[in-house]
Amino acid sequence: MRVGTVALVGAGPGDPGLVTVRGLELLRRADVVVYDRLVDPRLLEEAPRARRVFAGKASGHHALPQERITALLITHARRGRRVVRLKGGDPFVFGRGGEEALALARARIPFEIVPGVSAAVAVPAYAGIPVTHRGIASSFAVVAGHEDACKRESGVDWARLATAVDTLVVLMGLKALPGITRALIEHGRSPATPVALVRWGTTDLQETITGRLGDIAAKAERARIEPPVVAVIGDVVALRARLLWFDEQRLPVGAAQ
Ligand SMILES: C[S@@+](CC[C@H](N)C(=O)[O-])C[C@H]1O[C@@H](n2cnc3c(N)ncnc32)[C@H](O)[C@@H]1O
Structure with missing residues (x-):
């Protein structure tokens, strides 16, 4: 055969x-x-x-x-x-x-x-966030943020990543979000850095929570957001306010976050 x-x-x-x-x-x-x-x-x-x-x-x-x-x-x-x-x-x-x-x-x-x-670029795109943008971000990294993401042996060098790239896209990082955001701030990323958490991106269930590196973990906990989520960390997230498109097709005007 x-x-x-x-x-x-x-x-x-x-x-x-x-x-x-x-x-x-x-x-x-x-x-x-x-x-x-x-x-x-x-x-x-x-x-x-x-x-x-x-x-x-x-x-x-x-x-x-x-x-x-x-x-x-x-x-x-x-x-x-x-x-x-x-x-x-x-x-x-x-x-x-x-x-x-x-x-x-x-x-x-x-x-x-x-x-x-990949969800790494498509989910931000559907949330109105370009992962690179001239004058704002000329590099991005896609990182796995498993639960043990902040342990030394996890393989993710958060200390170096914190300031090495403009936009960080974290997959599977919801549970470890408090540790990830703490590590990034400790290693030099501003707590004021805009962050978006996009759940079930590109689908009818898509929802987005926005905040800052310093408060997004608490916001996520309050909202009880569940996976699958892509976290986008970087100044490009601010463009979402002007580039919303998918949410606007689905929600009444002004209802999207
Ligand atoms: C095991 S990884 C697989 C990634 C996949 N191979 C890719 O390229 O998109 C699964 C993770 O991707 C992210 N993910 C995949 N699809 C998603 C979606 N529609 N909305 C939000 N996050 C998504 C979540 O972080 C999820 O935990």
């Missing part, structure tokens, strides 16, 4: 219209789709013939352990199937796509990577 293929496809950040043409093409002819939690169900309708396998995780609870996911991809491909591994945003941006691709390479399964629109 001829071996099948696996495509690691970026589904985009939520709005199904943000999937790529190549991603859609592969979905439409997939035999199996293994998908994550943040993938919009409307994208799955593009693969009506395919067997659908949920592999996502909710708040730390894995539906399928990573090794099982990888084994599943390999098994289906070895049975000659066209497998789409549909992942939120971009598969290589905090998506463990690299690990899955390495396993496929080791198993000699032909694979393809279809980049996706």
